[in-house]
Amino acid sequence: MKRHPSVRFIQALAIAAACWLSSGTLSLAGDLPRLADERPWAAAEHPGVKLPAQELTGQLVYELLLAEIAAQRDHFGVAVDTYLQLARSTHDPRVAHRATEVALYAHDLKAAQEAIGLWLTEDPGSNGAREALASIILSQPKMPDVGDQLAALLADDNTDRARDFRNINIIFMQHPDHEGALALSRRLAEPYPQLPEAHYLVGSAAFVAGQNELALTEAREASRLKPGWEASALLEARVLQGQDSAQARSFYQDFLEHYPQARDFRLLYARYLVELKDYRGAREQFNVILKEAPQNPDLTLAVALLTLQLKDYAAATPLFEKALELGYRDPDAIRFYLGEAYEEQKKWAEAAQWYGAVAAGEQLTAARIRVALMWARQNQLKKALEMVRAVPVNTPEQREQRVLAEEQMLREAGDYQGAFDTLTAALRRMPDSADLLYERAIVSDKLNRMDVLEQDLRRVIVLRPEYAHAYNALGYSLADRSVRLDEALSLIQKAESLAPDDPFIMDSLGWVQFRMGHIQDAITTLKRAYAAQDDPEIAAHLGEVLWVSGDQTGALKTWEKSLKANPDNEALQATMHRFLH
DSSP states (O other), rough: OOOOOHHHHHHHHHHHHHHHHHHSOOOOSOOOOOOTTTOOOGGGSTTTOOOOOOOOOOOHHHHHHHHHHHHHOHHHHHHHHHHHHHHHHHHHHHHHHHHHHHHHHHTHHHHHHHHHHEEEEEEETTTHHHHHHHHHHHHHHSSSHHHHHHHHHHHOOSHHHHHHHHHHHHHHHOOOOHHHHHHHHHHHHOOTTTTTTHHHHHHHHHTTTTOOHHHHHHHHOOOOSSOOOHHHHHHHEEEEEEHHHHHHHHHHHHHHHOTTTTTHHHHHHHHHHTTTTTTHHHHHHHHHHHEEEEEEHHHHHHHHHHHHHTOOOHHHHHHHHHHHHOOSOOHHHHHHHHHHHHHHTTOHHHHHHHHHHSSSTTHHHHHHHHHHHHHHHTTTTTHHHHHTTTOOSSSHHHHHHHHHHHHHHHHTTTOHHHHHHHHHHHHHHOOOHHHHHHHHHHHHHHTTOOOHHHHHHHHHHHHOOTTTTHHHHHHHHHHHHHHHHHHHHHHHHHHHHHHHTTTHHHHHHHHHHHTTTTTHHHHHHHHHHHHHOOOHHHHHHHHHHHHTTTHHHHHHHHHHHHHHHOOOHHHHHHHHHHOOO
């Protein structure tokens, strides 16, 4: 749409002409319109800056009016060139400000960079100039040539250069050109070897660019110059996390021993422990933080979730209730977790009450399904099926959830054919549902329908080529039947490459090694799997391989320990029965 001079603009021209005719001088703090919003151009936009008193010559009036009229009529080439010439000759930050606005509006980035440079020269503390420069940097896929402007900004700021480096770091971390950001960071930091923030800028850019050794060196130098600085310590910790988990943990612990009040650092440590699945250690760290901020609902919820993960359900419930009382932003999520915690304690009435209290959001459908599943586990299958079939669904994902819940009820009740038929009917409507196909493959295994199992799992692999458990399930099914063992090994190794620390994939690998006659390899692998996950089926496999190897004592010890914790597990009972009766 064409832009035309507004009434305000015409009035400004009249005022300018009148003032010029009467006095021959005019301050540029007058009522000139802005390009975007027509807010008056005011000296208040440049506080603390000594503004030059411009002599309003005829040439100057002409150039100002030419630039404004050209901008209003979309002749941006003329407007940009004229304003740049004015900014160079007047040395007035307001003119440079206006030149920047017009150049940015015209998408003339080269001219905008020059205008910002002139603006910062006359007004080094201008937040507007800094914001304009940041917008230019972030708008480009490659780091633009703004080194001169940034270097000048740093050189001119003798009050808080450290803040400038921190702000530059924020901008650079958002830029996609990581190598360009690193090169410019090194250039900007070079004149300031004693400034920790300069080293931090280079270290952060190096970390994002994948140059971890440089990042580590710069982080440590920043910490040497500024002991106890959390920012540099956090950077060093992140680098170490990707290199050596033991060294990273040691660094976290040592820093917190010397600086126990470093809350952000402790929070990162707690999250790292969650990544390592050290939930107990993570809970300890979150509890330390929670003692300092007992009314924080997010921290309370974090401790509650870790407590739930540790299966300390009785301790988790009051923490969830406290997070709810403190006004956590998603109360329905907490109500769902409370239902889960009570369900795990087999307190069915309380669980149903909390699930029923979920009023909206992502948890609503899941909560209703969980109530139905609880009835199924109390031998009320007919009632449970009626409830789950009555759950309203609005999306394909919710429809899948409902089908999977119905299938689970039937499977757990031993009705494998019913579960198979339910999944088959659903797949007619959703033929490319990887979740439904995977579940039908698992049920097909129970029905000894190897043809359907293999067909469904191979389709899942096509739909989700990075889904490790599809490869694992097919490989394990072949190994368990002692057929096509080389292919089974290849499939399980593919699964292991996608999820190298998964204990159930380790279990499958140990089992195929056993079937191939590699007994000692199988024992080593299965012991590693069992150490990672105290699961009864892994215990059954490990015990069987130990028994066959001649270590009956080790086998009995493994089985009995697992049976004590899992007295109803059918796979474990069946394995023990084969060897002990």
